[in-house]
Amino acid sequence: MTAVTRPTDGDDPPEVIDFGYIRDILVDHAALDPAPITPDATLAQAGVDSMALTVLSMTVEDRLGLLVTEAVLAQAPTVAALAGLVAGRAADHAL
16 A cells, blocks of 8 residues: 655655555545545445545545545545555645
8 A cells, every 4th residue: 555654844744655555534534434444445445435435535635735635535446545645645735
């Protein structure tokens, strides 16, 4: 699975963008149950609906300055692929 580390301002530790990063957003911001959110779960199995994708898109934009639309996020076949997609966009953005 792809993981990207992004530096932060000040004394904060760098953000690691990986499965855990995406899971935390889905649980903390989209209020999804963490139990079905596993790397191999499809978005439907994990409970990721259009509202959760909207929340994820907005949170990624707020935290990372990345514009990743809900339509792009919805193309990921699994939660791990979703994390890889966001990490890949973050890596491209850092260049």
